[in-house]
Amino acid sequence: MKILESQSAVLSNYEVLAHLTANPAKPRTTPQKHTNVDTVIKELTDYLSPPPTSRSRIPRYQNAPYSDGALGALITGLQPYNLTKSEVLMIVNLRPESLGLLDCVVEECDERFTTEQQDEIVRIVGHVLGREGDGVEENGVNGHGSHGEVVNGNGTNGTNRSGDHGEEMEENGST
Incomplete structure (x- = not known):
């Protein structure tokens, strides 16, 4: 494998995982020069892939996979804001x-x-890419507080804006 044009494009995590999944490593018939390539590919795929269970509390695992058109739609939606390529990549x-x-x-x-x-x-990011944890049920994450109350994007729940969470927990039957 040769690099024909270095840094001609920057890939998102989703695009790297899609490439690794679509092009699995083939067994080598000749000894390869770099023996750790298979290990690196496996570890990278494991890092970018969701775990087999949806019970993981690690935020990057709670994101639903993007659709193929989502990245293009996000870039189009963010164009009026003149974000740099690296900023858009980090948002993705x-x-x-x-x-x-x-x-x-x-x-x-x-x-x-x-x-x-x-x-x-x-709002555009949430609309195009979906909210974190869409489709995953888990207490304490994905928009639900540790006692089952729904939490808004600003970290507060929908009924208690005063910051006194003790009263609300008693209302929910928790102590």
Whole structure:
């Protein structure tokens, strides 16, 4: 295998996994120069693949797989915001669901965009790529608090905005 054109394109985690899945490593008939290639491919595939059970609490495993058209739709939806290629790639890989996460991904986010624009970017990401954990049921993650209460994107639950979670837990029957 030769690299014909280095860094001609940047691939998302989804695209790398799709390539590795579609082109599994073939057994070599001749001794290969680099003996760790199979190990690297297996470990990379394991890292990018969801586990066999949906009970994992690791956030990257809770994301539903993207559809083939999702990446193009996301890029089209984010074009008006003039994000750099690396920022779009980080958005694809990390799927930010809050302004805090978006601020970590987009350089100088507060200076470049108004709060409304930031909210719109997060909304576009959620609409096109889906929310984290869509289709996965798990207490304590995926929009549910540790006692089963639904949690909004800002980390608060829908009924208690005062920050006093003790009253709500008693209402839910928890202690």
